[in-house]
Amino acid sequence: MTASGSGNSAGRRGATGAPARVFTRMRRFPFVLVVVLMTAVSPNAVTFDWDWGGLLDNTTIVRFSEMYDDAEWTQKLQIGLWGAGLRRLDGGGTIELTGAGSYTYTDERDYIFDVDLLRAVGRFPGAMGSRSMLQAAVGRTLFRDPTGLILDHTADGGTVRISYPWGRIRAGAAYTGLLLSPNSSIRISGPDYQELSSDDEFFGPQRIIGLLDVTLGGVTLFTLAQKDLRDDGDTIDTQYFGISGVGRLGRSLYWDNLLIVSTGQTEIGAAEDTLLSFVAGTGLRFFAEELRFSRASLRALYASPFLPLDDDLGFDINEFKPITEPTLGLVFNPRLSNLIFTELEYSLRPFAGPQRTNGDMVRVGVAGRGFFRGYTGDIDYIDKFDPDSDSLYLGTELELAISARLFSDLGLSLRSGVFLPGSGDAGAFSDERKPEWALRLDLSSAF
């Protein structure tokens, strides 16, 4: 019901208002852009050291399964150019200007030109007292929460970070409405996802994001909030309050923990509602250089489902909704919502010896992932559930990967995986859900 109504709303907006909205938003050309350009063309620009370069990346994925008529091929080719300028300041500080744009070809779109980065970063040691480091960034830059589970995306805005030996504090704000829709993964509500598959939407969802985090030792307290600026459809605003910590258990062993509680407010038509959800996680990380650069990790995440607890507790628990979806699997990649996720990974450089050799460039890894839903009931964007199953088990994914950096400017990575769905008595899927395989080849080069 929600999706249907909002979809119509999105369609109407797309059909009648896209050009006007593009113009309106272009008029809100970010102030930072003007500042950056003025800085770059000012007489002081001659004191900058400049450089430029490019990249050429290709990703090819083939997926096959008994469920498909034919193997499914997808390809993404990206050619990018970047420029950077650096000015050193008296006192050891720097001002860095970076711009990067790219052309991307995919099977879905013949081309898309986008601005990937356009930012100015200032670093000012000692500006907030001795042994302090003040860093300010403004423009199109990366915004990421301390866990990477809520937000990991470029956006237009700014951050300020003050670091001391004993801790650091960071605050920032961003606007997502100038990101091109095909390149925007800011997707929270049903209309957000519907806009993603619509050609009528030039820009991604208009949201404003704020973040604040404080790190003391190995513990980080953080909060994020996002507000939907659209007023002509269903909206959802969310806030996140989290704590994450890392503890050292041994010489090369670390223990990570996190807890994020989210609140939210929805407007669906005339109906308003509040949300409460959470995600919790724990994990171990191990790294041993002496064991051929072995890396191992074990982690588990629980993202809340909808739990009807109103009768017992006086409120319901809702599905967790991050701002961007983290990548969890190669073949099966569900949203971090109504999900129990477990993962065991191990990788090493099998040809590495005591001295550096060309064999250092090769890394081989394996991974196993277990997926469970947090509560029985269908997940609307995943097909072929067994409506009679009470099982939480969704399936297991196995992955084998090899990566090699053939040259400093040419890297290759090959990942293969299979998702074995849980069906029958043991799983949540019906027998129609068959195993799926995927093969992914990444090539990255720089010039």
Add this chain to the structure above:
Amino acid sequence: MMQHARAVLLAACLVLLASAVYGQSNEVIDDILRQRELTYAGASYLVLTATGRVADDVAPQQAVRELEAVGWGIAQRGPSDAVTLGDYAYLLMQAFEFRGGLMYRIAPGPRYAAREIAALRIAEGHALVGMRLSGERALRLLGRAMAYAEGERL
């Protein structure tokens, strides 16, 4: 763990550097360390003495002539002119005979030499091809290049 490893690595680099420049004129090294912008003469002296191509008691101006004699000279650059990080990286690449990446092999020069020393972690921090380089940083880069040439992991 990483900090410990870095400390050991830095110590190893310093030992290598110290042994390499043992006997060099303290005045020359002191002068290079004081340079806010590394000169062509200073760069020539560092890479040629560190790789044993000239004796450490040679004058920096003489090192420039030696550098040009082996074909690594930088065109239209006087001994007291400043060199960029790219220029210096290209000298390091040639002096230590690093093979370089794909683009360096296709188009060897300061641009891809700067990229290469950044990719190999010889250069820490910013490594823009046209950036100015202090004498102190040049010595640090030289120490790490020597460690890399010896088979160390940086």
